[in-house]
Amino acid sequence: DTAVSQTxxxxxxxxxxxxxxxxxxxxxxxxxxxxxxxxxxxxKIMFSYNNKELIINETVPNRFSPKSPxxxxxxxxxxxxxxxxxxxxxxASSPRDSILNEKLFFGxxxxxxxx
Amino acid sequence: xxQVKQSPQSLIVQKGGISxxxxxxxxxxxxYFPWYQQFPGKGPALLIAIRPDVSEKxxxxxxxxxxxxxxxxxxxxxxxxxxDSATYFCAASKxxxxxxxxFGTGTRxxxxx
Numbered sequence: 001d002t003a004v005s006q007t008x009x010x011x012x013x014x015x016x017x018x019x020x021x022x023x024x025x026x027x028x029x030x031x032x033x034x035x036x037x038x039x040x041x042x043x044k045i046m047f048s049y050n051n052k053e054l055i056i057n058e059t060v061p062n063r064f065s066p067k068s069p070x071x072x073x074x075x076x077x078x079x080x081x082x083x084x085x086x087x088x089x090x091x092a093s094s095p096r097d098s099i100l101n102e103k104l105f106f107g108x109x110x111x112x113x114x115x
Numbered sequence: 116x117x118q119v120k121q122s123p124q125s126l127i128v129q130k131g132g133i134s135x136x137x138x139x140x141x142x143x144x145x146x147y148f149p150w151y152q153q154f155p156g157k158g159p160a161l162l163i164a165i166r167p168d169v170s171e172k173x174x175x176x177x178x179x180x181x182x183x184x185x186x187x188x189x190x191x192x193x194x195x196x197x198x199d200s201a202t203y204f205c206a207a208s209k210x211x212x213x214x215x216x217x218f219g220t221g222t223r224x225x226x227x228x
Contacts, residue, residue: 040220043159043204045217103161
C-alpha cells in the first residue's frame with residue numbers, strides 16, 4: 001500500500017549506458033515530479049507532469065527524458081549516463097489543487113551510481 | 116543562484132533541548148514555506164508548513180516562526196528527542212497552482228541521548 005513507489009532502489013551502471021527509473025503513485029494525484037538530490041543532499045526539481053502533460057522542465061540535459069503513460073506513472077529515462085549523473089532521484093506527487101492541499105509525497109528514492 | 120539559504124549545515128543538540136534551524140529567502144513572491152524531514156534511505160516528508168499571513172505556526176513540538184519583513188523563517192523543535200535525528204529541509208514556493216518547491220541546502224540534526 002505504498003503511496004509513491006519507485007524502482008529500482010539502487011542502480012549501478014557504467015558510463016555511456018541508458019537506464020530507466022520507474023515511479024507509480026496510488027494516491028489519485030494529478031501531478032507528479034522528479035527531484036534530484038546530489039551528494040551534498042541538495043534537492044532540486046527536474047520535471048513536473050500534470051495529468052500526463054509536462055508543466056515544469058528545469059534546465060536538465062536532453063539526455064533525461066520523462067515519460068508519463070498515465071497520471072499514476074512518471075518514468076525517467078536517462079541516455080548516455082555520465083559520472084555527474086550519480087545522485088539520488090526522488091519521484092513525488094501532489095494533488096492538483098495546491099491551495100487546499102500543498103503536501104508533496106515523496107518516494108524512497110533511487111540511488112544511481114555511474115562508474 | 117540559491118534562492119533559499121539554510122543554516123546551520125549540521126546541529127548537535129542534547130536530548131530535551133531546543134533545536135533551531137534558520138532559513139532566508141530572496142524571492143518576495145514566495146508565499147508558501149514548508150519544512151520537510153528526511154530520514155536516511157527515505158524520501159523527504161512534510162513536517163509543518165506556514166503561509167505569510169501568520170507569524171507563527173505550532174504543531175506539537177514543532178514550531179515555525181516567520182518574519183516577512185526580514186524574509187526569514189525558522190523551525191524550532193522543542194524537547195528534542197533522539198528520534199528527531201534526521202536531515203531537515205526548508206523550502207519555498209509561489210502558489211501558482213503547481214508546486215515548484217525551492218529547497219534549502221538541508222540541516223543534519225543529531226540529538227544525543
